[in-house]
Amino acid sequence: MAKSKFEYVKTFEEQDSCLPETFMVIRIDGKGFTKFSDLHKFEKPNDLAALSVMNQAAKDVCTEFYEIFLAFGQSDEYSFVFSKESTLFQRRKEKILSTIVSLFSSSYTFHFEKITGKPLLKIPAFDARIVCYPNLKTLRDYFSWRQADCHINNLYNTCFWKLIIEGGKSNQEAENLLKNTLSDFKNELLFSQFGINYSKLDPIFRKGSLFVRKYTVDKEKQEKLEKLLKENPKAKVSKPRMKATYELQHVDLIQEEFWRLNFPELYE
Amino acid sequence: MAKSKFEYVKTFEEQDSCLPETFMVIRIDGKGFTKFSDLHKFEKPNDLAALSVMNQAAKDVCTEFYEIFLAFGQSDEYSFVFSKESTLFQRRKEKILSTIVSLFSSSYTFHFEKITGKPLLKIPAFDARIVCYPNLKTLRDYFSWRQADCHINNLYNTCFWKLIIEGGKSNQEAENLLKNTLSDFKNELLFSQFGINYSKLDPIFRKGSLFVRKYTVDKEKQEKLEKLLKENPKAKVSKPRMKATYELQHVDLIQEEFWRLNFPELYE
C-alpha cells in the first residue's frame, strides 16, 4: 500500500518491553467503583453477582491468553500472570496492557446485565498496570500481598457494615469503633455482637477468586484422532493437543503448598 | 488500613510519564477486526453502522476527558489528543493508556447491539499506544498521516469491492488489477467502469470522523445564575462555567485552515 510523507511520525513511538524471563503481571482496577457500586445498589460488604461479573470477565481473558497460568481477583480488581517464557506481542508493554484491559472491560460490560439482572447504568472503566517479577519468591509475594489485602479489607468491611446495618451505628461511629483495632478484636466483635464466625463466611469473600490453569486433553481433537485410527489403523498421528482450561478456586495461595500442588513446573 | 509484609512488591512497579508540555496522543486499534467484521457481516467496503459504534465509543471517551480537544477515527482505529498542559493522572502512561482503551472498549460493547441491530457474537478487544508529540507541526503531521491512510485505504477498498461485487472478479483478480496503481488510475476505474465519482462519496468514508471540542455555555448553570440574579440583583456571581462539547465532522484536517479555525489557541 502507498505510504504518505507523514509516515515519519511513527518514529516518535516508543518500544517498551518487559524484561525477558520474568513473570509479567497485569493488575486491573475499577475506576470510580465506589460510586459505580452505589449506583447499581451492590450489596454491602460484598455482592456475589458483582463478583461473578468480575470472574466471568477474568475467565474470558484467561481463555483468550492461555499463557496466563494464574489469575486472582477481589473486589473491583484482578491480577493475571503470564509464564516467564511468554513472548506474547514480543513482550511489548503497551500492547499487552491495553489488549488485556480492553478485553476485560468489554467482557465485563457484555455480561453485566445477564449476570446481575440489573441494567447497566454507567459505562464501566478500569485502569491497569504491568509489572515484572524476576523470580518465584517475588511473584508469590505479589499474590500474597493481594490476598492479604483481600482479607484485611473484607474483615474490616464485614464489621463496618454489620455495625451499620444491624448495629444501627452511623458511618462515623463504625469508623471510630474499628480504628486501629487488630484482627482479633474484629473477629471477636463479629462473634460476640453478631454471632458470626468469620472463618465460616463464604471463602469467595475471605480468600478472593483464583483461576488456576489446568491442561486437559482436547476432546474434539481426541475424537477425530480415534475416528481416524479406526478407519486406518496405520495412520501417522501426532499427539493430541492439550487444552488449557481454568478452574475457579477460593483457596489460600499464601502457603507454598498451593504453588507446589498446582504449578510443580515452577519448582523444576 | 493495616499493611502486610508483602507490600514491598510495590517497589517493582515502574512509573513512566509522558514528557510535560507535549501533546499526548492515544491511538486505539481493533484486534482481529477483519474476522470480527466478517462474523457480524459488516458491509464492504464500509459499514455505516459499524462506524457509528466506533464514533459513539469515541464520543463517550471525549466526554469523560474534556482535555481531549480532537479525536480522529477511521475503520477500526481511533486517535485522541490531550492538550499539552494536561496533567491527567500526573501524565502517567499506563494509567492514561489503560483507562482510555478500557472506557472505549466498554462503550463499544455497550452500544453495539443498539446501534447495529445485530447481536454481539464475539467480545471485541482493542490495543492502544500512547505517543508524545512535542509541537504543533508534528501533531498535525500525525493526524494527516492517519487521514491520508484513511484516504489511501478507502480508495483501494472501494475499487477492490466494486470489482468483486459488481465486476464479478475474484479476490486475486481484483488484487492483481490494482497492484502498484496510482490514485488517478483508481479514480478513473471507478468512474469509467462503475459510474462512480469518488469525490462525491459520503465524506465519512473518504475523510474519516473527527470530534472537535467546542466550548459552550453550560445552560444549567447559566439558568441557575439568571434565576439567582432575578431574585437578588446584587448577588455576587462568578462567571458561568463553560462546558466542553464535541462536534462530529467529516472534513479535511490536512490543511492548516482546519487547525486555525478550530484551535486558534494553538497558534498563540
Next chain:
Amino acid sequence: MAKSKFEYVKTFEEQDSCLPETFMVIRIDGKGFTKFSDLHKFEKPNDLAALSVMNQAAKDVCTEFYEIFLAFGQSDEYSFVFSKESTLFQRRKEKILSTIVSLFSSSYTFHFEKITGKPLLKIPAFDARIVCYPNLKTLRDYFSWRQADCHINNLYNTCFWKLIIEGGKSNQEAENLLKNTLSDFKNELLFSQFGINYSKLDPIFRKGSLFVRKYTVDKEKQEKLEKLLKENPKAKVSKPRMKATYELQHVDLIQEEFWRLNFPELYE
C-alpha cells in the same frame, strides 16, 4: 564473525531513545567534589584554576560533538544542549549519556595537573543525566534555572567564606547569620562589612561559564581552495565548509536578548 549460542542475552538490552525534535540536555555533576576540593586545597569560595579544568573539559566535549550549540557550567557541574534535529547515535539515551560523561571525565583528568599545577590526588568521577525539553521556552528556563542557581549559591558562598576567613566566624556562626536572609541583606553585608560590591566580582563566578557555538570559515579548507583556483581558475569548487567553534562567555543568559543574538535560528 562466528556467533556463540549465548548471543541471545543481547535481547535483554533496552533501547531507550530521546523523543525526536526535542532539545537533548545532558547535565554532568561532580561526585563527592566537596571532599575532592578540600583534598586539592581549592580556594574558597571559588577556585579559578579548578573552574578552568571544568571549562577545558567542556570545550573538549563541544569540539567533539558540534551539534552542541550551548554549554553552561558552574561549580562542579556542566550542561550541554544538542540541537533538536540531532540524530547522534540515533538519539539513544544510554549511548549519548555515557559517551559525553566519559569524554568529559577523561578530559578533566588529562588537563588537571597542567592547569592547576597540582598533582591529582584522587581519580575524579561525575554522574550525568539526560533530559528532553520540547520547546525553546522550557529550554531557556532550564538554563535560567542553572544560572539562577549559580547566582544564589555564589552570593551565599561569598558571604559565608568572607565571614569565616576575614570575619573570624565559625562555620556554624556564619550559617546562622545567613539563614533565611534575602539577596539584599547579603549584598549589603558584603558591602558594609567587607567593602565588596558584589556586582563587580569576576563574572565567571557570578554568571558561570558559557560555551556558545559560532560558525566560522574553515581556514585550512579555504586556503586549499584559493590555491586550487590560482592554479586552475576554472576548477569546479564546492563552497568551503563552515567549522563550529566555541566562544567562552560569562554573560547573562536569562534575558531573551542572549538567545536572539546568538541563536536567531531558534526563532525562525
Next chain:
Amino acid sequence: MAKSKFEYVKTFEEQDSCLPETFMVIRIDGKGFTKFSDLHKFEKPNDLAALSVMNQAAKDVCTEFYEIFLAFGQSDEYSFVFSKESTLFQRRKEKILSTIVSLFSSSYTFHFEKITGKPLLKIPAFDARIVCYPNLKTLRDYFSWRQADCHINNLYNTCFWKLIIEGGKSNQEAENLLKNTLSDFKNELLFSQFGINYSKLDPIFRKGSLFVRKYTVDKEKQEKLEKLLKENPKAKVSKPRMKATYELQHVDLIQEEFWRLNFPELYE
C-alpha cells in the same frame, strides 16, 4: 537555599530504575579504539600494556563499588556485575551508568602514561550500557557470551596478524584466507605455518581478564582490635569488618565450576 521560579524544569527528568532483585550489568566499550590503537602504536594482535591500563581502570571501579562481585574485560571493553540485592543509587539507571563509565574513563586516562610509557595523544572515551539479568542462568550466559567473543576474536586476530607480519600477506589476502573458516582450521594454520600451539598462548589473550571479589579480614581493623584487647582484655569488641578485594584471574568462566567455586552464595 532559595529556589528560583525555573525550578519546575526538574519535572521533565525521568526516573528509570533497574528492576529489583536482578543482576545489574554495566558494559563499557571503547569509542573509536581501532584508531586509538593505531595512534598509540599498540602491538598486534594484543598489547599487554594496553590491556593493563584497562585492568587498572576496572580495578579502580571495583574497589570503589564493592557490590560488584565480578568484572570481565577483553580488548577495549569491560563488564561489571552488581549483586542482585544492591541498592546503589536506588538502582537508578542513569546514575549508576554515568558514574561507572566516568570513573573508568578518568582512571584509564590517569594511568595511561605510567603503565604504557607512552604519551597520551588523544583523550579516550567509552560508551556504556546497563542491562538487568533476572537469574543466574542468564547472567552466566552473559559472561559466557563475552568470553566466547574474546576467544573467537583472538583466534581470528592471531591468525590474521601472523599471516601479515610473518607470512607477508596483505590485509585483503589474510582476510580471504580466513573467511568462513572454522576454529580447527585456524588452530591448524597457526601450528603448521607458524609453529604456534594456540592453547599455550598467554591466557590473558585467550580468556580475557576477570576480577573476582574476595572477602578478607581488614588487617588495619584487626590490628587495632588486637592492640585494644592487649591493653584491656575485657574490652567489648565487635567482629572485625571484612574487606572486599579483587583478584585478577585469566580463567574459564563458561564452566559452572568457576561460579560454584567463587560465588557459592549464588547457589544458596
